Amino acid sequence: MTTVRTAAIVLRHLYLVSGSPARMLPLFAWVAIDMVLWGFITKYLNAVSAAGFDFVPVFLGAVLLWDFFTRVMHGVTMAFMEDVWSRNFLNIFATPLSISEYVGGLVLSSIATSSVGLVVMLFLASSIFGLSFFAYGIALIPFLLVLFLFGIALGILGAAIVLRFGPASEWFIWPVPALVSPFAGVFYPISTLPRWMQHICWALPPSYIFENVRAIVAGGTASVSELMVGAGLAVIDVILVCWVFVRVYRHSVRTGLIARYSAESVS
Amino acid sequence: MTNVLAVESLSKQYGPTTAVDGISFQVARNEIVGLVGPNGAGKTTTINIILGVLEPTGGSIRIEGIDVATERSRALECTNFAAVYAPLPGNLTVYQNLRIFGMIYAVKRLSDRIERLLRDFDLERFRDVKAGVLSSGEQTRLCLAKAMLNEPHLLLLDEPTASLDPATAQDMRAKIRALADERRCGVLWTSHNMYEVEDVCDRVLLLSRGKILLEGDPKTLPRAHGKDTLEELFIAVARE
Numbered sequence: 235m236t237t238v239r240t241a242a243i244v245l246r247h248l249y250l251v252s253g254s255p256a257r258m259l260p261l262f263a264w265v266a267i268d269m270v271l272w273g274f275i276t277k278y279l280n281a282v283s284a285a286g287f288d289f290v291p292v293f294l295g296a297v298l299l300w301d302f303f304t305r306v307m308h309g310v311t312m313a314f315m316e317d318v319w320s321r322n323f324l325n326i327f328a329t330p331l332s333i334s335e336y337v338g339g340l341v342l343s344s345i346a347t348s349s350v351g352l353v354v355m356l357f358l359a360s361s362i363f364g365l366s367f368f369a370y371g372i373a374l375i376p377f378l379l380v381l382f383l384f385g386i387a388l389g390i391l392g393a394a395i396v397l398r399f400g401p402a403s404e405w406f407i408w409p410v411p412a413l414v415s416p417f418a419g420v421f422y423p424i425s426t427l428p429r430w431m432q433h434i435c436w437a438l439p440p441s442y443i444f445e446n447v448r449a450i451v452a453g454g455t456a457s458v459s460e461l462m463v464g465a466g467l468a469v470i471d472v473i474l475v476c477w478v479f480v481r482v483y484r485h486s487v488r489t490g491l492i493a494r495y496s497a498e499s500v501s
Numbered sequence: 502m503t504n505v506l507a508v509e510s511l512s513k514q515y516g517p518t519t520a521v522d523g524i525s526f527q528v529a530r531n532e533i534v535g536l537v538g539p540n541g542a543g544k545t546t547t548i549n550i551i552l553g554v555l556e557p558t559g560g561s562i563r564i565e566g567i568d569v570a571t572e573r574s575r576a577l578e579c580t581n582f583a584a585v586y587a588p589l590p591g592n593l594t595v596y597q598n599l600r601i602f603g604m605i606y607a608v609k610r611l612s613d614r615i616e617r618l619l620r621d622f623d624l625e626r627f628r629d630v631k632a633g634v635l636s637s638g639e640q641t642r643l644c645l646a647k648a649m650l651n652e653p654h655l656l657l658l659d660e661p662t663a664s665l666d667p668a669t670a671q672d673m674r675a676k677i678r679a680l681a682d683e684r685r686c687g688v689l690w691t692s693h694n695m696y697e698v699e700d701v702c703d704r705v706l707l708l709s710r711g712k713i714l715l716e717g718d719p720k721t722l723p724r725a726h727g728k729d730t731l732e733e734l735f736i737a738v739a740r741e
Contacts, residue, residue: 242604
């Protein structure tokens, strides 16, 4: 693995983002709008609910963490889609670049872009709505880490789906976070859900995070064992989707999909 | 002359369709080999297999003695290509494209190399222009500049002058000829322009329905088969 090749993929993405307001704005605009919207919703709920319960760390904190996960996933997918949109597969894959260098570049690009969103969200949530992440204590680190890993996993899975089924399948990818959110218990305890949904919840790493966010806000402590299960699942997911991506790539090389993607396009 | 590319019994099957049918050929250093044939003959399929973006059904490819199937990255480090159907990303500038691909090919002293290529391919004034707004001829020059970034030992060109005006095409042919002569580079060149093939290629392979039907010096091959020109020979083969 050559770091300079991975750096090339990151640099490509930085060139694209820095040279295009249409790419720059979504890095922070949508998450900023989410923070403002949910910030005022939580303030309103605080005003009308029984005294003593603070909705800010429950809802606004959850939205912030969920948006972070979404930005990470979309960060990977966006970096990949740039090659789809510019019909660059043949140029990219007919080079010495290995799949691990390429995927590594997508992940690093996502870290760079999602960090911008995270900083903006933290600034708005703390300065305007008084959300303090110190309230989560040291558990904030595994919270962010697990959501980051799961975002990477879904981002790579999204890239594999688009590579396998063609550019039009990108429309399967963007709504994935919305599809996952009812099962992740972002806004409500998992116990609220019917039994069959709970089975799915416990297979998703974010469920363990949001259960523990609520536990801390309720005055309890984070469960180390639950966070370890969440982290373990996230690591397994990353390994699994990397395997899937390599399988899809090999299938594309065997069938000529990579070459046709650029030369003729696949509808 | 030692071979930079050795293709052995190469075949590619798409279901019942045979795109490439057990072809074998070599490209030596300093040699430009023309790969010509009618549409669908298997030229682009052959190039895609050599580039490692298409898996062959059978056979082997060695670039500088390195097996593409088992050491793809190492084999492609000394290879590059330009194809009329693979323009560089239009949303990046000329300079950005060259920098990114230069990094991917791990080119040493990259900045100097880019400046040299911008000069050689008359792209200096387009340095900060997005590739997508260049004319097709300028985009082709950019693709050729990209193909020269790593001073390849094997250069694959799929109709490289298709969108160039005659004067620029002649300049490009001269540059590629010079590269082959001075840098000990082997070139595999597909074209539908038989005059170009006759002018620039040392050897020509005439491909039809996935097989090499004829092979030889493009200047003497037509006479050997009772034709006056390579174009006449091509048409006769294509209509068989």
